[in-house]
Amino acid sequence: MKIIFKNDELNTLVQRMKAKPSPWVPGENEMSPRQKLLDELDAGGISIDLEDVAPGPGGLLEYNGEQVLLYIKDTRASKDTLKHAPEDTRRFHIAECDTLSTMRGKGRYERYVVTRKHDGLFLVDWLDPDTYKTGEMEAALKVCKNCLNQVNYDNYKIEKSQRNEIWTNFEISRFLRDYSTFFVKMPSRTDKTAPIDKYVEGWALLSKNCRRARAWTCENCKVDLSSAQTLLHTHHKNGVKTDNSDKNLKVLCAICHSKEPMHNHLKVAAKEKQLIVSKRLSQGLKP
Numbered sequence: 001m002k003i004i005f006k007n008d009e010l011n012t013l014v015q016r017m018k019a020k021p022s023p024w025v026p027g028e029n030e031m032s033p034r035q036k037l038l039d040e041l042d043a044g045g046i047s048i049d050l051e052d053v054a055p056g057p058g059g060l061l062e063y064n065g066e067q068v069l070l071y072i073k074d075t076r077a078s079k080d081t082l083k084h085a086p087e088d089t090r091r092f093h094i095a096e097c098d099t100l101s102t103m104r105g106k107g108r109y110e111r112y113v114v115t116r117k118h119d120g121l122f123l124v125d126w127l128d129p130d131t132y133k134t135g136e137m138e139a140a141l142k143v144c145k146n147c148l149n150q151v152n153y154d155n156y157k158i159e160k161s162q163r164n165e166i167w168t169n170f171e172i173s174r175f176l177r178d179y180s181t182f183f184v185k186m187p188s189r190t191d192k193t194a195p196i197d198k199y200v201e202g203w204a205l206l207s208k209n210c211r212r213a214r215a216w217t218c219e220n221c222k223v224d225l226s227s228a229q230t231l232l233h234t235h236h237k238n239g240v241k242t243d244n245s246d247k248n249l250k251v252l253c254a255i256c257h258s259k260e261p262m263h264n265h266l267k268v269a270a271k272e273k274q275l276i277v278s279k280r281l282s283q284g285l286k287p
Helices: 008-017 033-043 079-084 100-104 145-151 160-169 172-184 202-212 256-258 269-280
Strands: 045-049 060-061 067-070 074-076 113-117 121-127 134-139 232-236 249-253
Touching: 033 045, 033 249, 074 079, 079 121, 079 134, 113 121, 145 160, 202 232, 202 249, 232 256, 249 256, 256 269
Parallel strands: 074 121
Antiparallel strands: 045 113, 067 113, 121 134, 232 249
16 A cells, blocks of 8 residues: 655745655664664563673673573473472572572583563573473562672661571662662763763752742651651752752652662761651661
């Protein structure tokens, strides 16, 4: 079927400009190499060698400039184990942890897969221990605990009593979303257009208005700090202090703020921690 588009106004403009029309054929424009890579990562993954993956920003795993998850497809586990007890088989990795460093040192050459799927399901190989038959299936693998420790995910390194809960409740979609700003492939700002990265004039008032709009409540732990407003901060999610758009601002108590990625420099005094924790307890929240 031949479809004919008519646009008399556009044709008139072309004639006035004395522009030469150029042919356009639908479907001829190919995706960029990066988009092809992203589609492959989102669709299921790419089989690679371990040496193809490098530690990226903050120790997170990087493949061709993109943030990825890494796992071994050959699990050597049965279908039953993969379906009902994925914690008893191989883990997937999010960072250059002790486990991966050891594997590199020992020259482990198993084929790995890099992926960026958000649904938590990994295409893996199963092995029947009795018949030695093999096949493929999707399994909800668990994250490597050494990786959580490496990036101190949700304060995993510090909150020892909460480690199992943090590990159990790990969500890939949330992780990729929270750390995506570490992998800005094509930033909208350049060294020519970006302002100096410092708090804008009037930041104190802007921050106060933002915290007031959130009812002086931490968006993470939900503690109400209306009676201790200096312990409630306004956080820039993408790390750019000049980006004060509402979607980039998040209100956090000092403790939650210090746990954000790349915020190890933010120290909270013992008295301030004690006050925040006491308010959490009095409000029926987790300490």
